[in-house]
Structures are given as C-alpha cells and as structure tokens.
Amino acid sequence: xxxxxxxxDALIIGAxxxxxxxxxxxxxxxxxxxxxxxVFPTRSHTVAAQGGVNAALANxxxxxxxxxxFDTVKGSDYLGDQDAxxxxxxxxxxxxxxxxxxGVPFSRLDNGKIYQRAFGGQSQDFGGDQAARTxxxxxxxxxxxxxxxxxxxxxxxxxxxxxxxxxxxIRDEEGVAIGALTLDIETGEPLVIEAKSTLLATGGNGQVxxxxxNAFINTGDGMAMALRxxxxxxxxxxxxxxxxxxxxxxxxxTEGARGEGGFLVNADGERFMERYAPxxxxxxxxxxxxxxxxxxxxxxxGCGPNKDHVLxxxxxxxxxxxHHRLPGISDICRVFLGIDPAKDAIPVFPTAHYAMGGIxxxxxxxxxxxxxxxPEEVVPGxxxxxxxxxxxVHGANRLGGNSLLDILVFGRAAGTDILRYVAENPNxxxxxxxxxxxxxxxxxxxxxTGDGDSVHAVKAELRKLMEDHCGVFRDHETMAAGxxxxxxxxxxxxxxxxxxxSKVFNTARIEALELDxxxxxxxxxxxxxxxxEESRGAHSRxxxxxxxxxxxxxxxxxxxxxxxxxxxPVRTKPLTVESFPPKxxxx
Amino acid sequence: MKISVYRYHPETDTKPRMQTFxxxxxxxxxxxxxxxxxxxxxxxxxxxxxCGEGVCGSDGMNVNGKNMLACVTLVADLKQPIEVRxxxxxPVIRDLVVDMTQFYEQYRNVQPYLVRKDPLPEQEIxxxxxxxxxxxxxxxCILCGCCSTACPSFWWNPDKFHGPxxxxxxxxxxxxxxxxxxxxxxxxxxxxxxxxRCHTIMNCVEVCPKGLNPTxxxxxxxxxxxxxxx
Numbered sequence: 001x002x003x004x005x006x007x008x009d010a011l012i013i014g015a016x017x018x019x020x021x022x023x024x025x026x027x028x029x030x031x032x033x034x035x036x037x038x039v040f041p042t043r044s045h046t047v048a049a050q051g052g053v054n055a056a057l058a059n060x061x062x063x064x065x066x067x068x069x070f071d072t073v074k075g076s077d078y079l080g081d082q083d084a085x086x087x088x089x090x091x092x093x094x095x096x097x098x099x100x101x102x103g104v105p106f107s108r109l110d111n112g113k114i115y116q117r118a119f120g121g122q123s124q125d126f127g128g129d130q131a132a133r134t135x136x137x138x139x140x141x142x143x144x145x146x147x148x149x150x151x152x153x154x155x156x157x158x159x160x161x162x163x164x165x166x167x168x169x170i171r172d173e174e175g176v177a178i179g180a181l182t183l184d185i186e187t188g189e190p191l192v193i194e195a196k197s198t199l200l201a202t203g204g205n206g207q208v209x210x211x212x213x214n215a216f217i218n219t220g221d222g223m224a225m226a227l228r229x230x231x232x233x234x235x236x237x238x239x240x241x242x243x244x245x246x247x248x249x250x251x252x253x254t255e256g257a258r259g260e261g262g263f264l265v266n267a268d269g270e271r272f273m274e275r276y277a278p279x280x281x282x283x284x285x286x287x288x289x290x291x292x293x294x295x296x297x298x299x300x301x302g303c304g305p306n307k308d309h310v311l312x313x314x315x316x317x318x319x320x321x322x323h324h325r326l327p328g329i330s331d332i333c334r335v336f337l338g339i340d341p342a343k344d345a346i347p348v349f350p351t352a353h354y355a356m357g358g359i360x361x362x363x364x365x366x367x368x369x370x371x372x373x374x375p376e377e378v379v380p381g382x383x384x385x386x387x388x389x390x391x392x393v394h395g396a397n398r399l400g401g402n403s404l405l406d407i408l409v410f411g412r413a414a415g416t417d418i419l420r421y422v423a424e425n426p427n428x429x430x431x432x433x434x435x436x437x438x439x440x441x442x443x444x445x446x447x448x449t450g451d452g453d454s455v456h457a458v459k460a461e462l463r464k465l466m467e468d469h470c471g472v473f474r475d476h477e478t479m480a481a482g483x484x485x486x487x488x489x490x491x492x493x494x495x496x497x498x499x500x501x502s503k504v505f506n507t508a509r510i511e512a513l514e515l516d517x518x519x520x521x522x523x524x525x526x527x528x529x530x531x532x533e534e535s536r537g538a539h540s541r542x543x544x545x546x547x548x549x550x551x552x553x554x555x556x557x558x559x560x561x562x563x564x565x566x567x568x569p570v571r572t573k574p575l576t577v578e579s580f581p582p583k584x585x586x587x
Numbered sequence: 588m589k590i591s592v593y594r595y596h597p598e599t600d601t602k603p604r605m606q607t608f609x610x611x612x613x614x615x616x617x618x619x620x621x622x623x624x625x626x627x628x629x630x631x632x633x634x635x636x637x638c639g640e641g642v643c644g645s646d647g648m649n650v651n652g653k654n655m656l657a658c659v660t661l662v663a664d665l666k667q668p669i670e671v672r673x674x675x676x677x678p679v680i681r682d683l684v685v686d687m688t689q690f691y692e693q694y695r696n697v698q699p700y701l702v703r704k705d706p707l708p709e710q711e712i713x714x715x716x717x718x719x720x721x722x723x724x725x726x727x728c729i730l731c732g733c734c735s736t737a738c739p740s741f742w743w744n745p746d747k748f749h750g751p752x753x754x755x756x757x758x759x760x761x762x763x764x765x766x767x768x769x770x771x772x773x774x775x776x777x778x779x780x781x782x783x784r785c786h787t788i789m790n791c792v793e794v795c796p797k798g799l800n801p802t803x804x805x806x807x808x809x810x811x812x813x814x815x816x817x
Binding site: 143151332498 | 596598599615617626627630633636637638639640642643645661680682684687691695699700709710712713714715716718719726728729763
C-alpha cells in the first residue's frame with residue numbers, strides 16, 4: 001500500500017517552547033503549519049524548566065541588555081558567537097513582555113511588575129555586583145511558559161500531529177529539505193509530511209548519560225536526523241552538568257534555590273565555594289560550581305556514608321521563602337527524598353543537564369553547514385531552534401535562565417524567517433519515491449526478526465559508557481577508550497532485534513529508533529571531546545587544564561560520515577557594539 | 588514484589604487480561620521504575636511516561652483502584668499485590684495506554700487562553716502579588732487526566748460535560764485579573780451539562796497528584812455566575 005502524504009507550508013518537529021513559539025508565529029500569519037510531536041505537546045521537556053528566563057527588565061536591580069550580553073559571552077568562555085548573543089539579549093526584553101501578554105502567570109513584585117531573581121553568572125556593569133535578571137513563575141517557569149504557548153496555539157488553530165514520531169528528514173536531489181517521514185505511534189502507520197520548510201525543534205539528548213535531569217524522551221532525535229542528512233553537529237563536547245541534581249537520582253533542583261540565598265556545604269559544613277569563587281560564591285557559572293563540587297568530593301570532603309555528594313542548604317531562608325518561591329522543588333524533596341528543604345539540606349551532585357552544542361544555525365535559525373563557498377552555507381528549507389540547535393549563544397557553557405530565552409527568541413526567529421522563505425518559495429518541490437527510501441530503510445531495519453541483544457540492554461550500556469568516559473573531568477586516555485567501546489557498541493546495534501513487531505502503540509519500536517539517535521549523538525559528543533585539547537567552559541581536560549585561545553577559540557564540527565572532525569571560526573563581531581575580547585574568567 | 592498489570596493488545600487479544608510480574612523492590616522505588624522493570628522483562632508492555640518527576644503528566648493510571656501518577660508514587664506505599672489498570676472510562680488503545688482525545692477536546696472547549704481586549708502596554712500588564720496569588724492552585728495543572736477520568740459525571744457524558752480538569756482551567760482564566768472575557772466565558776458555560784453536571788462527588792480532589800481542587804474552582808464559577816445574574 002502506498003504511504004499517505006500530507007502537504008503543509010511548514011513542518012515543525014517538536015512541540016516544546018521553540019517549536020510552539022515558531023508555530024504560533026506561523027499560524028498567526030495564516031500559514032498551513034503542522035507540528036509533529038512524539039508526545040502530547042504539554043509533555044515536552046520545556047515543562048520541567050524551573051528557575052526562569054533571563055531578560056534585562058531591571059525590575060529589581062539596575063540592568064540592561066548589554067550587561068546581559070557581557071555575562072553571556074563570559075559565561076560561554078568566549079566561544080559564543082557575539083552577533084547571535086547580542087541579538088538574543090536585545091530580543092529578550094520584548095520576548096518576555098510578549099509572553100506575559102500571552103498569559104504566562106509570572107510571579108509579581110509589590111509594584112505589579114514581573115518578579116526577577118538572581119541566577120548564576122549574572123552581573124551589573126560588566127562584571128560588577130550580582131544582577132537579578134531571571135523572570136520567574138515561582139519555580140515552575142517552564143511549565144507556565146509551555147502551557148501558555150500551547151494555549152495560544154489552540155487559539156491560533158495550529159494543526160498538531162500528537163504522538164507522531166519523526167523517523168528522518170526527506171531531502172531532494174539538490175539537498176533541499178522537503179519534509180519528513182513520520183510514524184503514527186497509535187496506529188503504527190507511516191505518514192509522509194511534505195513541507196516547503198522544516199524546523200527541527202526536538203530538544204536535548206540528556207538520555208545519552210545514565211544520570212540526567214532530562215526526561216525519557218530527550219534522545220537527541222533532531223540532532224541525529226541532521227547528522228544522517230549530512231549536516232555536521234557543532235560543539236558537541238560542551239555538555240553541561242548542572243551542579244544541583246538530586247544525588248544518585250538526577251531530579252533537577254533549580255539554580256533559583258541558590259538565587260534565593262541557598263548555598264552548598266561539604267562534609268565539614270564548610271561553604272566551600274568561598275575558596276573557588278570568592279565574589280560570586282554559589283552563583284558562579286555552572287561549570288565552575290560543578291567542578292568545585294567534584295573536586296571537594298575527590299579530595300574526600302563529600303557528605304554521606306559514601307562521601308559521594310555535597311549538601312544544598314536552604315533552611316536559613318525560612319519556610320515562607322522556600323515554600324512560596326520554590327514550591328516545585330519542595331515537592332520533589334518531599335516525594336523523592338522524604339525531606340522538607342525548609343528544614344533539611346538536599347544531597348546534590350553534578351548531573352547531565354544540557355547540550356550547548358547541536359545543529360549549527362545562523363541567528364535566523366537557518367541551518368548552516370560547510371559547503372563549496374565556506375563553513376556556514378545555508379541548507380535551503382531547513383531550520384533548527386532550541387536545545388537541538390547551536391546558534392551559538394551558549395558557547396562552552398550556558399548560563400542559567402538563558403535556555404528558556406534561547407528557545408523563545410530563536411523559535412520566533414525561525415518562524416519569521418520561514419515566513420520569508422515560504423513567500424519566496426511558494427511551491428512544494430516534487431518528492432520522488434527515491435527521496436523517501438533512506439528514511440523508510442531506517443524504519444524497515446527494525447522489522448528484522450530473530451535473536452539478538454535487546455534495545456534496553458544496549459541503551460543501558462551506552463548510558464553507562466558515556467557517564468564513565470565523558471563526565472565532568474576528562475582526559476585523553478579515558479575518552480579514547482570510550483571511543484573504542486562506543487565503536488564496538490555501534491557495530492553491535494546492527495545485531496539488536498525487536499521481539500515486538502506489532503503496530504499499535506508499539507513503544508518498543510520507538511525506543512529502538514531512539515537508540516539509533518542516542519548512539520549517533522553519543523559518538524558526536526565523545527569524538528568532539530576527544531579532539532578538543534584544551535579546557536574551556538564545561539569541557540575540562542585534566543591533561544590540558546588551560547584554555548588555549550590561539551589553537552582552540554573555534555567551533556568544532558562533527559560529521560557522521562567517517563566520524564570526521566572539522567572546525568570553523570567563532571563570530572567575535574557583534575551587530576552594533578564593540579566585541580568582548582577573551583579574558584581570564586574569574587567569578 | 589508482585590505487580591499485576593492490565594494487558595490488552597488489539598491486534599491479538601479479543602479481551603483484556605491481568606498479568607502478574609515479579610519485580611525486585613528497591614528502597615525509594617517509584618511505581619514508574621517498577622513498570623520500566625516489567626518493560627525490560629517484556630518489551631510488548633506499553634505505557635506512557637516521560638519526565639519521571641510529576642510535571643509532564645504522561646503516566647497517569649489506575650493503581651489499586653485509584654488514579655495516580657506512577658512516577659511520584661512510592662511502591663512501598665502501595666498494598667501488594669499491586670494492581671495497575673488504565674484510567675477508567677476511556678477507550679483502551681493498548682495495555683495502560685488510553686485514548687484521551689475527548690479529555691483534550693474538553694480542555695480546548697473552555698477557551699484555555701488569556702483574552703485581552705485593551706491595547707497591549709509596551710511593558711508587562713501590571714498585576715499585584717495578591718491578584719497573582721489567586722492563580723496558585725490553578726495554573727499548576729499538568730493535564731494528566733487523573734481527575735476527569737475519576738469523575739462519574741465525566742464517565743457518563745465525556746462529550747458534553749467539560750470535566751474537572753477543563754473547568755479548573757476555565758476558572759484559572761476567570762480568576763486572572765488580566766483576562767477580559769469574563770462574560771463570554773460564563774455565557775459559554777450555560778446549559779445543563781458543560782458546568783452543571785458536576786455533582787460535587789469530589790473524586791477529582793482526592794486523586795489530583797498536584798494537590799489542586801477542581802471542585803472548589805467549579806463552585807467559584809457557579810458563584811460568579813450567580814453574582815453576575817443578580
């Protein structure tokens with residue numbers, strides 16, 4: 001039976017904040033837009049973001065977008081592209097007002113304005129006193145934003161394909177993105193969606209690590225689709241370990257807990273961040289705090305019977321602040337630890353959290369890849385936004401509160417540019433059966449029957465491997481061994497078999513397709529990390545402890561074909577202001 | 588530990604059955620983890636889940652007769668053998684996966700979005716902390732469906748009665764000082780079913796994993812209607 005086709009002006013894969021903000025822009029402009037999501041939209045992982053979204057509104061303390069830009073460039077360890085960072089920090093202000101107008105229930109100050117809290121790496125006046133830049137809806141800001149965006153899309157009558165899994169992009173002979181092959185999870189039937197433009201907004205890949213703040217669905221689907229379509233991934237070695245995941249379990253405890261005045265202590269009860277970041281203390285950048293924690297534990301000052309974590313103290317803040325400003329983490333502590341954070345300290349450990357790297361794009365969210373005329377040629381019709389993309393605004397280390405900002409600003413930018421692109425390219429390009437073949441082959445590969453390893457077992461092995469060989473501190477020997485093991489694992493995936501070949505709501509098949517994606521992004525991460533011989537931001541090499549701007553102030557590009565590494569320069573020139581030259585990074 | 592789960596596969600089964608699995612209990616184990624162990628033993632077992640911390644709302648199910656989220660339910664708190672079934676009153680797609688289409692339709696039916704008629708200010712629409720506090724206990728809904736699928740009125744009239752989850756959202760916007768569609772919202776709730784099929788049985792309050800109170804919200808809508816009519 002032939003596979004059914006549907007045609008839309010724009011196809012958006014992923015229904016988190018980036019996808020929904022793009023969809024809203026397009027549906028409001030009367031484009032025919034299809035949003036494909038493997039879960040019902042409000043289940044997307046944006047829902048779990050806690051602390052808030054950065055914008056220099058200056059509601060609490062003096063602020064302006066230029067200071068926000070400085071902090072973001074410094075936080076990125078000078079690897080972020082300064083044109084994109086300037087754009088994001090300027091756009092932050094109207095973006096947050098737009099969200100508020102759309103209905104987001106932000107917490108409020110006595111004067112009725114949006115509540116803002118202090119977050120890590122924020123300063124006034126280019127590195128001066130602590131700023132308060134993070135706009136918050138208690139500690140459920142992601143939930144509040146995602147639900148509001150979904151609600152506005154309901155108003156705009158966006159067309160949703162809920163519980164459809166995107167198998168692969170479809171590109172024509174000339175390499176133009178013309179849609180995707182999807183799988184209706186409920187029926188198990190394939191569906192081709194033809195589109196004049198396609199946006200990847202599939203989020204992160206935290207499931208590649210064993211202990212992670214990320215949800216089960218965060219399997220790097222869009223990143224792997226890009227790789228298979230011949231687009232390299234950028235800066236994948238930069239993976240953020242959030243300082244405060246619940247030790248051994250992984251649930252996120254927002255940086256807002258420290259923003260509200262909480263701090264970390266070691267087994268001696270010492271506030272150890274005083275030694276590592278004398279000025280910013282517990283609100284130093286995440287990479288700095290995570291390294292400090294691991295160093296404390298390695299030097300024997302960890303807490304608990306196994307000395308394997310440190311403690312986050314909030315008890316001095318008072319029950320009112322803890323329960324009113326941080327109700328979500330109070331719930332998490334009660335449910336998963338049986339404690340009240342207003343009374344008891346929380347055991348925490350750096351936990352895999354966020355990919356700074358991803359699909360390379362320009363600041364209009366257009367995917368760019370090396371081609372004939374240079375390293376940043378636009379791939380026609382293809383867009384990426386949110387955690388799966390690398391603009392790059394986060395460089396080597398993302399600041400807390402900048403990821404909700406990233407998804408909103410660049411989701412919207414994608415929508416705006418897609419409007420232009422569709423106006424200039426009003427016709428669907430022809431799709432031949434041969435264009436669909438590679439995507440179909442990927443689906444059919446999992447129909448092979450017989451004995452073999454299970455998806456579950458291989459996935460568990462992969463996640464352990466990545467945790468052991470590509471963690472907070474890295475060195476050549478450990479990573480080279482990791483690459484070797486991962487090569488062997490990748491070869492074994494060929495022999496993995498599904499036992500369940502049924503059609504209706506076959507989650508085993510979805511997990512198998514996700515395993516393919518995890519293996520691809522895992523290899524991108526490890527290969528990129530092995531090649532970068534310096535320490536910058538979240539990438540800490542014990543064997544190369546210094547930042548090396550001369551050799552390494554450049555973006556990495558990993559291509560799946562032959563596991564090739566390539567590089568391209570950092571865009572150091574902002575749009576309108578002076579460039580921030582690299583400096584030693586102290587907090 | 589023994590866990591008995593509901594199994595139904597439309598391609599092979601003519602009727603549903605219960606199947607018991609043996610799972611090793613660990614300290615602090617959540618029901619979702621136990622179900623994942625079952626999935627590792629038998630990959631044909633299907634259920635929805637994602638965040639694992641009670642915010643995405645995917646893994647609502649009926650456990651020992653009560654609707655709850657598997658990821659925030661300690662197995663140690665459950666009477667054994669644990670019996671896990673899909674939400675009651677919804678068509679079963681497969682195993683614990685139910686068709687939630689009507690639930691989402693009812694949500695979309697209450698205009699679940701802020702309506703503003705005045706020109707928008709350049710900055711935020713001002714709202715006092717006291718006005719904002721009125722949204723607490725309303726906006727936190729995760730659309731898991733535990734409440735509506737525990738509601739006898741929704742079981743009988745899922746096509747006509749909005750159900751507790753949707754009505755909680757209706758009140759969330761009526762209670763928002765920024766919203767300017769009060770009359771339209773109230774008018775749309777007229778009639779014997781949409782709102783008034785609630786008979787304050789309060790199953791919704793008992794099962795909400797976020798501790799929200801849809802029955803109270805429904806009462807507040809009714810009060811506001813009364814106030815507006817006099």
